Amino acid sequence: MTQGLDIFILSADLAGSLGMIVVSLLCILTAVRISKREPDNCMYGYLVWFFAALFAFSISRSIGHILKHILIFSGHVDLWRVISPMSGSVNTATFIAISSITLFFHSMRKIMARTVRDRERIKKISRELLNLNQNTEAIVSERTRAELALNVAHEIRNPVTVIGGIANRLLKNSMSQEEQHKWLQTIVKQAERLNAIVKKFETLKGELTWAFQRVELTGLVDDAVEVIQQEAREKGVKITVRHQAREVFVDANDYLLKLSLLHCIRNAIEASKPGTEIVVTTEREDVGAVIRIEDHGCGIPEVLMKDIFTPFFGTKEQSSGLGLSVVKQIIDEHGGTIEIHSVEGQGTTVEIFLPSKLGTKKTWASGKAKP
Amino acid sequence: MNNRALSSRFIPNMHVLVFILLVTLLVLLGSDPAEAFQEHGAREGMYIHLLGHVCFAISMAGLWYGIRQSRLGQIRSWRYMAAGALLLVLWNVMTFSGHVLSHFFLNKASDNLHNGITMVWKLLKLDNIVCLTAMLCFYAGLRKMLDAGSTEET
Structure with a gap:
């Protein structure tokens, strides 16, 4: 019964030691992968340190246990007595390393909480800026439209009034041939003025320059x-x-x-x-x-x-x-x-x-x- | 400066202080037994090892508490981490008890008591199962973190 328990403990110890090496190795590799994905995330960087310490702990402990069994079973008890304090010291050092690294967890947590808060704030400000942008666009477009309409109305009012008046008089046919020619020349002049206004609007488009x-x-x-x-x-x-x-x-x-x-x-x-x-x-x-x-x-x-x-x-x-x-x-x-x-x-x-x-x-x- | 600002400035200094203290203790108590003034190297080595277990257990308890108390406790990956930390506390208690039993009681107890202590000690030697389970919890947490990507806040 006792021998059976001893064998079970020995098997569990050996299997556990090997399992610890494998799982801690997987942990550190996964932590590195996570950290590489977001190198700026200090919590992920912290996890790499934490799991590196746990990996060192697993290696020192597991190798110590495996070596112990191998040396004792092979009759090298004296050699194990020499190695044992070294293995124990390294193991103790890893305890202290893990404890020290864990002390900084709370500081990391605070830094991350602040980062998350700041990120939320930046997002909120960004949204507000976008809304502001939309409002500005609406106001500028409204004002531009009004100014454009006023300018166009002002610029074309005179030529259109002149053309309209002359056209009315021509319709009444109360002028001589010479007078009619003179007024038609005025119409052409006013039409040229209207054409110049239109050209001015066309050149506006050409003045647009972008920084590419x-x-x-x-x-x-x-x-x-x-x-x-x-x-x-x-x-x-x-x-x-x-x-x-x-x-x-x-x-x-x-x-x-x-x-x-x-x-x-x-x-x-x-x-x-x-x-x-x-x-x-x-x-x-x-x-x-x-x-x-x-x-x-x-x-x-x-x-x-x-x-x-x-x-x-x-x-x-x-x-x-x-x-x-x-x-x-x-x-x-x-x-x-x-x-x-x-x-x-x-x-x-x-x-x-x-x-x-x-x-x-x-x-x-x-x-x-x-x- | 308000109290909160003062305390937030103070906490990192505390960490540095505790760190220096632990390293000093390790250097002082864990010195080479061959040195002349070290007459009871093995026992002192055991004390520092036990102290290491105490530090390890306290830090893991702190990690578990820190995770549970913060918003991290609501994230699945971090809940696995908290479980791993708690199991390591248990592991430290088991190994600490095992060391104490074997070094201070096992050879001094009467025959009847000796058999009982040996049985408990042997059961405590199954601590590797707890330790491996803790590491598996950590690994599960990391996998969740990796799979979740940036959808989980840290």
Whole structure:
């Protein structure tokens, strides 16, 4: 009975010692993997130290136990007596190491709690900034529209009044041939003035300049999704990002492009029902890249599709109606194209095509097959 | 400066202080038995080993309590970690008792008592099972952490 218990204890000790080595090795390897995934996370870095100490403890203890059994069974009791204090000392040292490392756990926990709080705060501020951005866009567009209307009215009032007056007098036919010629010349002059005003508006578009640089598209998409993730979560909508290629570079203004993406993703969130999914995909093409935003929301009625890129056209009460037209303009400035495919009640897919180089605009526009 | 700020400044210093104290104790008590003034090396070695077990047990109890008291206690992966820490407390109690029995009681007890103590001591030698279970709990926690990715807050 006692011998049976001894054998069981011996077997359990040997198996346990081997198991400890294997499991502690798995622990340290897994901790390193976790830490490598998020190198900036100090808690994960701390776990590597903690499990390194536990690994040292397991090795020292298990090897000591295994050696003890081997040496005693092989008749080398004296050798074990020499090794035993060393093994015990190393084991004790690992106890102290584990205790010391564990002391810092509470500090790490506090640091992590503060980091999480700060991250929440940054997200909140980011959301507020986005809202501010939207409001500013609405106010600026409203003011620009009013100023534009006033300027146009002021500039064209005189020529139109003159043309109208002359035309009335000509209709009455109460003038001589010479007088009629003189007044027709005035009409031509006023028409030229109107033409000059129109040209002035045309040159406005040419004055637009953008700061473009090489931008890594998958990272930009990830950033945009991270910014808007909270809005999606609050509505119970899941955003999934799929990158078909690891790195996709395009010439772009990262701020404007991100703004466009945010606008498209926000539209998708607003259209989606809770529990549905939005899939954002990036793909590398021969001469550029494609960003696809796919939702399973309410879709856009077919009658509205032709007007969705028209400035000041909108179905939302709070909206300026500039959103998608601004998005289109930004994509145009990048030499890309934007297409929206929608089926009412089933969902909408926004496809943005961006050339990798700005110079490839024409090749891209003509070479890209329409999906 | 308010009390909270004072205490948060004080806590890391405390850790450093305890760390230095433990290392000093280890160096002083764990010195080579061959040195002239070390007359009872084996027994002192045993004392420092037992002290190591006490430190180990206290730190694991602290880890378990820290996890349970914080929001980490609501995360599954960290609950496994807490279970591992608690099992290591149990392991330390078992091994501590085993060492005390074998070094201080086993050779001095009467025959009847000796048989009883030997039986308990032998059962305590199964501590490896508890230790291995603790390590498995830690591993399970780490796997959960790895699988959960960034969806779990740390």
